[in-house]
Amino acid sequence: MDNLDTGKRYTLAPRLLAESRAEPFDPQLEAPTGAVPPPATRGLAVYTQDPSTPRADAAVAELKIAYEPLAPGPTGRIVAVIDRNESRSETYQPLDLDRLGPGHPSGLKPSTATPLFAQQMTYAVAMSIYERFHQALGRTPDLAIDAALGGGSPDDRAVRLRIHPHAFEEDNAFYDRERGALYFGYFRASNAARGLNQPGGIVFTALSHDVVCHEMTHALLDGMRPNFFLPSNPDVVAFHEGFADLVGLFQRFSYRDLVRRALQRANGELSSSLLTDFARQFGEASGDGRGALRSALLADGGPETEVAAEYLYHPDKEGHALGAVLVAAVFDAFRWVFTAKTQPLRRLIAIRGGEPPTEYYDLLAKEAVRLAGQFLNIVIRAVDYCPPVDLSFGDYLRALLTADHDLVAEDDWGYREALVQGFRRYGIQVGDVPDLSEEALLWQPPERPLPAIRGLAFSELCQRHTPGFPADPTEMKRQGEELGAYVTDPAHAYGFGLAAPRYGNVEWIEPAVVQSIRTLRRIGPDNTVSFDLVAEITQRRRTDLGAWFYGGSTIIIDARGRVRYAISKQVGSRSREEVSRLYLERRDPLHARFFTEDAPPISALLRRLHAPRRGDAVHGPAN
Secondary structure: OOOOOOOOOEEEOHHHHOOOOOOOOOHHHHOOOOOOOOOOEEEEEEEOOOOOOOHHHOOEEEEEEEOOOOEOEOEOOOEEEOOEEOOOOEEOOOEOHHHOOOOOEOEOOOOOOOHHHHHHHHHHHHHHHHHHHHHHHOOOOOOOOOHHHOOOOOOOOOOOEEEEEEEEEOOOEEEEOOOOEEEEEEEEOOOOOOOOOOOOOEEEHHHOHHHHHHHHHHHHHHHHOHHHHOOOOHHHHHHHHHHHHHHHHHHHOOOHHHHHHHHHHOOOOOOOHHHHEEOHHHHHHOOOOOOOOEEOOOOOOOOOOOOOHHHOOOOOOOHHHHHHHHHHHHHHHHHHHHHHHHHHHHHHHHHHOOOOOHHHHHHHHHHHHHHHHHHHHHHHHHHHHOOOOOOOHHHHHHHHHHHHHHHOOOOOOOHHHHHHHHHHHOOOOOOOOOOOOHHHHOOOOOOOOOOOOHHHOHHHOOOOOOOOOOOOHHHHHHHHHHHHHHHOOOOOHHHHOOOOOEEOOOOEEOOEEEEEEEEEEEEOOOOOEEEEEEEEEEEEEEOOOOOEEEEEEEEEEEOOOOEEEEEEEOOOOHHHHHHHHHHHHHOOHHHHHOOOOOOOOHHHHHHHHHOOOOOOOEOOOOO
């Protein structure tokens, strides 16, 4: 605060003006003229769940990811795999996929015996999640890491997320923003290990599809909403955990053979543990070996089926357990829509009688894969419709509905109704709405019409490549100043959750911060193309107790520069401040440090959150 310009209403976040960003390889722009075009995709073998999954359950698949030239590691444009084992103080030989030759069309075969396959597995799964975010968001995803961290070598200054597949001997894995890395541990299975796990055998978290998806999602969500790590209410950290599980859950449905096998085992229903369990090997091998760490199916049944009290939303639940409630609510909606869409086929099979033919499960699997892809897009895209701070599950439900409504106005199959029913079934409440009708839950445009931000109309933007790619720092600075001046104008500020800066002995309000401005290009189911800007602006106020309190807005701007939505949290809200204060008084003191320190210990929070808690697994009904 010593260098604060007290005459400024807003500032621009350093990441907005970053010179370097992680961007994917683009063969149309980067392939040499006249050269043979590179392949569109690269196929790499992965475990669809983990090494303990029986081969009969489609344990192995080839994952197709966008092709990019790779250095040893593998090291590409987005991630750099660096296999350094800190527990043993040794660095393993890096995998060079571009030199494997034609005898390895899918890279290395799955194996627990060589560190090289874990390098391939973490690279492939992490990039598959990156590509799903890219597709769902209509832009290149951001990483909340510093270019100074480097990439795959000391001289490499590119922004890359570093992945350490064998980082340490510990039954843990976590994302570390400060070091720009994902860390995967390994451990010996306990004496109570179950399934295909041998007591005392080594379990590698880097070989768990669920764990790699989960940690990569943490990194990408942090790039979208870095203030979602400010634990101002019980839902904030739980959302990070639940959201990461949802991405991994729906990504699993991309393996059609696995989905078909699961549907056969469950007589055409989505209740098989092959689809609903998270981190099965991790749960079976650690602690008391009871089974998977979590399940997406906490309570079977329909929208009106009562849920046991132990599975209902409660703010005092541990972060993973509360996140599991969010997962269950969304998965229930998915189950119900799937049942509705496949009902005609089920009726035909019932009339036919006897054992269903092979084609029946093929058709069910095809629909489940397609529907899961739609739900995954909705789940990811909804983050663009969330407030930038102090997120609640109710806020996320409204974001889910609005994001889907923006792209598909007619909800013929009841996706949005199913989501509302799922949240209601688990006791998740939505504040500041009169009822749970779609009309009440959708975010609304500003109450009074606002003048367009002319400098942010698409006709005024200088695109570097195409919409969806960030502009250069000069253009980002121009856009940031256009937005900052507009939203902090005294005539508009309150509508964006902001207040005039104030500097006193008791209360101190800093200038607002323009955190991000992103250009989107999205294609709807009817092939219509829409363009928007999504911006994030935050502000903090020091309370009379000496703690920081946050507010601000997510702002969605159309192609003409008009504000479509301002999804706000008021920085001056005394009621929200009191709720947050009471919550922090009941939590680990580590949470309170996020509101007293300028550089809060994000990595410490995640490492502690992901540390093993014996007996804390969240199980659903037996399958």
